[in-house]
Amino acid sequence: MGKGITKRSEDYSAWYNELVKQADLAENSPVRGCMVIKPHGYAIWEKMQAVLDQKFKETGHYNAYFPIFIPKSYFSKEASHVEGFAKECAVVTHYRLKNNPQGEGVIVDPEAKLEEELIVRPTSETVIWDSYKNWIQSYRDLPILLNQWANVVRWEMRTRLFLRTAEFLWQEGHTAHATKQEAEEEAIQMMHVYADFVENYMAVPVLRGVKTESERFAGALETYCIEALMQDGKALQAGTSHFLGQNFAKAFDVKFADKNGKLEYVWGTSWGVSTRLMGALIMAHSDDNGLVLPPKLAPTQVVIIPIFRNADELEAIAEVANQLVADLRAQDITVTFDKRDTYKPGWKFAEYEQKGVPVRIAIGPRDLANNQVEVARRDTKEKQAMSLEGLAAAIKILLDDIQQNLLVKALAFRKENTSYVDSYNEFKQVLEEKGGFIYAHWDGSAETEELIKNETKATIRLIPLEEGEPGTCMVTGKPSKQRVVFAKAY
Amino acid sequence: MGKGITKRSEDYSAWYNELVKQADLAENSPVRGCMVIKPHGYAIWEKMQAVLDQKFKETGHYNAYFPIFIPKSYFSKEASHVEGFAKECAVVTHYRLKNNPQGEGVIVDPEAKLEEELIVRPTSETVIWDSYKNWIQSYRDLPILLNQWANVVRWEMRTRLFLRTAEFLWQEGHTAHATKQEAEEEAIQMMHVYADFVENYMAVPVLRGVKTESERFAGALETYCIEALMQDGKALQAGTSHFLGQNFAKAFDVKFADKNGKLEYVWGTSWGVSTRLMGALIMAHSDDNGLVLPPKLAPTQVVIIPIFRNADELEAIAEVANQLVADLRAQDITVTFDKRDTYKPGWKFAEYEQKGVPVRIAIGPRDLANNQVEVARRDTKEKQAMSLEGLAAAIKILLDDIQQNLLVKALAFRKENTSYVDSYNEFKQVLEEKGGFIYAHWDGSAETEELIKNETKATIRLIPLEEGEPGTCMVTGKPSKQRVVFAKAY
Numbered sequence: 001m002g003k004g005i006t007k008r009s010e011d012y013s014a015w016y017n018e019l020v021k022q023a024d025l026a027e028n029s030p031v032r033g034c035m036v037i038k039p040h041g042y043a044i045w046e047k048m049q050a051v052l053d054q055k056f057k058e059t060g061h062y063n064a065y066f067p068i069f070i071p072k073s074y075f076s077k078e079a080s081h082v083e084g085f086a087k088e089c090a091v092v093t094h095y096r097l098k099n100n101p102q103g104e105g106v107i108v109d110p111e112a113k114l115e116e117e118l119i120v121r122p123t124s125e126t127v128i129w130d131s132y133k134n135w136i137q138s139y140r141d142l143p144i145l146l147n148q149w150a151n152v153v154r155w156e157m158r159t160r161l162f163l164r165t166a167e168f169l170w171q172e173g174h175t176a177h178a179t180k181q182e183a184e185e186e187a188i189q190m191m192h193v194y195a196d197f198v199e200n201y202m203a204v205p206v207l208r209g210v211k212t213e214s215e216r217f218a219g220a221l222e223t224y225c226i227e228a229l230m231q232d233g234k235a236l237q238a239g240t241s242h243f244l245g246q247n248f249a250k251a252f253d254v255k256f257a258d259k260n261g262k263l264e265y266v267w268g269t270s271w272g273v274s275t276r277l278m279g280a281l282i283m284a285h286s287d288d289n290g291l292v293l294p295p296k297l298a299p300t301q302v303v304i305i306p307i308f309r310n311a312d313e314l315e316a317i318a319e320v321a322n323q324l325v326a327d328l329r330a331q332d333i334t335v336t337f338d339k340r341d342t343y344k345p346g347w348k349f350a351e352y353e354q355k356g357v358p359v360r361i362a363i364g365p366r367d368l369a370n371n372q373v374e375v376a377r378r379d380t381k382e383k384q385a386m387s388l389e390g391l392a393a394a395i396k397i398l399l400d401d402i403q404q405n406l407l408v409k410a411l412a413f414r415k416e417n418t419s420y421v422d423s424y425n426e427f428k429q430v431l432e433e434k435g436g437f438i439y440a441h442w443d444g445s446a447e448t449e450e451l452i453k454n455e456t457k458a459t460i461r462l463i464p465l466e467e468g469e470p471g472t473c474m475v476t477g478k479p480s481k482q483r484v485v486f487a488k489a490y
Numbered sequence: 491m492g493k494g495i496t497k498r499s500e501d502y503s504a505w506y507n508e509l510v511k512q513a514d515l516a517e518n519s520p521v522r523g524c525m526v527i528k529p530h531g532y533a534i535w536e537k538m539q540a541v542l543d544q545k546f547k548e549t550g551h552y553n554a555y556f557p558i559f560i561p562k563s564y565f566s567k568e569a570s571h572v573e574g575f576a577k578e579c580a581v582v583t584h585y586r587l588k589n590n591p592q593g594e595g596v597i598v599d600p601e602a603k604l605e606e607e608l609i610v611r612p613t614s615e616t617v618i619w620d621s622y623k624n625w626i627q628s629y630r631d632l633p634i635l636l637n638q639w640a641n642v643v644r645w646e647m648r649t650r651l652f653l654r655t656a657e658f659l660w661q662e663g664h665t666a667h668a669t670k671q672e673a674e675e676e677a678i679q680m681m682h683v684y685a686d687f688v689e690n691y692m693a694v695p696v697l698r699g700v701k702t703e704s705e706r707f708a709g710a711l712e713t714y715c716i717e718a719l720m721q722d723g724k725a726l727q728a729g730t731s732h733f734l735g736q737n738f739a740k741a742f743d744v745k746f747a748d749k750n751g752k753l754e755y756v757w758g759t760s761w762g763v764s765t766r767l768m769g770a771l772i773m774a775h776s777d778d779n780g781l782v783l784p785p786k787l788a789p790t791q792v793v794i795i796p797i798f799r800n801a802d803e804l805e806a807i808a809e810v811a812n813q814l815v816a817d818l819r820a821q822d823i824t825v826t827f828d829k830r831d832t833y834k835p836g837w838k839f840a841e842y843e844q845k846g847v848p849v850r851i852a853i854g855p856r857d858l859a860n861n862q863v864e865v866a867r868r869d870t871k872e873k874q875a876m877s878l879e880g881l882a883a884a885i886k887i888l889l890d891d892i893q894q895n896l897l898v899k900a901l902a903f904r905k906e907n908t909s910y911v912d913s914y915n916e917f918k919q920v921l922e923e924k925g926g927f928i929y930a931h932w933d934g935s936a937e938t939e940e941l942i943k944n945e946t947k948a949t950i951r952l953i954p955l956e957e958g959e960p961g962t963c964m965v966t967g968k969p970s971k972q973r974v975v976f977a978k979a980y
Contacts, residue, residue: 027621027624029556029557029617029621030561030564030617030620031557031559031560031561031608031617034557034558034559035557036554036555036556036557036621037554037555038554039552039553039554039636042552042553042554042555043552043553046553062529062532062533063529063532063533063536064526064527064528064529064532065526065527065532065659066519066526067519067521067524067525067526067657068524068558068610068641068643068657069521069524069580069657070521071520071521072587072595072596072598073595074520075587075596076594076595076596082587082596086586086587086588086589086596087586087587087588088585088586089585089586089587090559090582090584090585090608091582091583091584091585091586091587091598092580092581092582092583092610093581093582093583093584093598094580094581094583095578095579095580095581095645096576096577096578096579096581096645097562097565097572097576097577097579097581097609098576098577099576104566105562105563105566106562106565106566106572106576108562108581108583108607117598118521118580119587120558120582120610127519127520127521130520131517131519131526140832146529150641151558151640151641153558155585155586167557167558167559169555342630
């Protein structure tokens, strides 16, 4: 723990960068655009993984693992896919170093050149559908419902910790189905699985919808997505689920015999969320004092800090604290009793505040005398004296309350920062002055979408799933089926 | 499920390859030397990960994540490290593809050449110690006890599924300490953590010891290891734990101020196990009918198969089976009730046998009439009728018995295949006719070790931790402090 961080109101971007560093979540590595995820950050990611993994398994999916390298030629097999990913990939061309004959160090051995270059996977559709070709013969082999937890690389030019990094961690689901309907239902189901996770664990409300054609995944017929709103009024795409149609089946010649023996191309989906969710989590709730974590994803939910001047006082406090630790653990609450004497209580308060521990319990000699403790909640910073009697049960209720409060607060923020506009001038004004989600009518053309993007930097985040009222495009006046959601985005 | 597999006695190597494929564990990918880990194989690996991860956390370690790419120059910083890894690494030289101006497909964009090439990590000491330099200032920052679960790449020329692949999954622990003693104790502790896991979960007994200098990890002062014996009499290195001394601290200039303010180099360890353990698990227990799994690592511990001729019979069986499923789950036993009517019972029997499910329960109409079921254990293939009364508790005991039996059997096999020899002729004869672990005296020189290796293909697997009786080298007649363990190895 060290210095304070820049205020959000002064420089939101600096606030984020400093918070990530000060809360010990991640840092830049010596390799351009790649990050080191530090233990505190990784512990949060592990909690996310555990919940998501269970949700995937509950919906019938199995984990597997496919190679990190993809032969270059595979990318060319699905035309729009190569277009989408070729410009940002790490290419392996050699498989050996050797001592530098002209001096120090090592050089790439020119004799160890690969016949075909390998791409470090930016996503795995191609290599997975190449396997599915061998795994699928008949309708009996379907559906295939797989997921993999993996690292992927996309050579982004401008990177930011968690939000956009050259290497990131993610899960990618890849499913194969006998019918179009089943594949579409799968893609929609996974969008809802993601939304449930983000809302009920991350305490971040999301909009659900589909992307416009120009924002779709390279190779998909439909991209379902969830979009969250950050405190600076910018949107963040939190997860996507793609209905791939038969595109990859055709590219990799994956057919199955139906019950009548007729050969058909297989239908596919893919879906993913990544360490980008860490960025969303940080930006949705945190404040000028540091990280604020929803209890369900906090590696440590409660910290107990003794206030003592000598060993006798510490001993008396420790007796009570150790019992409290046992009581809290019995309620499945993760708790740390920080009795280090190398740091002062004030330093510890600031440390755990910055790291986002949801509940802090301080115990001093006077508290002991009164059979009580001081309980501070991280989200509202309220402090209250609470009796030791039944404390563990009360803390459990408090943690639930914090979890709930973060979602309610984020919902209120989103409501405040959602606008409905009918003219392009109003649109530009709202975007400039307020930001947030803007519901407006659009004529459905890529040209108008592009024009708005170029003039305002706002993109269509999604077309809502619920049918809306028709109207006229705010830019061209042409007919619009329903309002779509615009925002500037991460 | 399909064909049978080659017998071990006919062709052990073919047996292994076919088993891995038939049991649906893994297969080769289109990328040379890289494997696809299929759902059944990955589910076993996940169980291994869960147990190991818990053991690491119980011993005070935290997970983190470091980049997959390492700048080329980092490798040259620790001299023996670059010597050990430079010859087998994947090198990223470019960061973009572009459309082929001369025709179809994509080519590497020559303008997108990296200034410094990046190595796909074969292991992460260099990039991690580079971070530690920034994290460590004083003794208060020590120890650092980190682990990461990751993929790594070593460009092996001859690959075999799980045993030796270009890409593999592993965990790598990297710790930093203030004293030599603490680092040595950490390295030894982790060797024991690995040994406990392999013996008590994989049911594979291991020898514990240290490597000779020539077999040490590139950059270590001491490599602790565990060695297991496979059914063909060859040894398999199952895990290593390295005491790094101050080598990487010196290479990356990592110093700390001790309590008196004096600057000292930090002491380090690293330790890892990989998907290679899957190979050990398969080869240690499996038979000519397929995979044999210890219950503690079996994704499905019990399968229930109904024997029925019509829907009425199935319904009656299902009623009993569903209750049994509930009873088994209440005992924390993982169970599948396979009531598919698309496959016959005989087909299912063979399928689950090949996949290594430890216990199979068959229920037919006659069993129902007698209030009993037929229980078959995979390890010994014994079948017995068991009463439905108290069956779940009896199955739990049976699973423990299978777990125990596999270890006892493997211990007996190792005992049978362990020899003590005193002359080089006898050594060669035992190695040729019997294989296994051979305890023999060696003069401690790299030359003699090399000579034996060249002449017999046997290597010194380890120097046992327990002190042994002195003697004279079987090759040179020079003094030997204690017997060391030789074997041919994977």
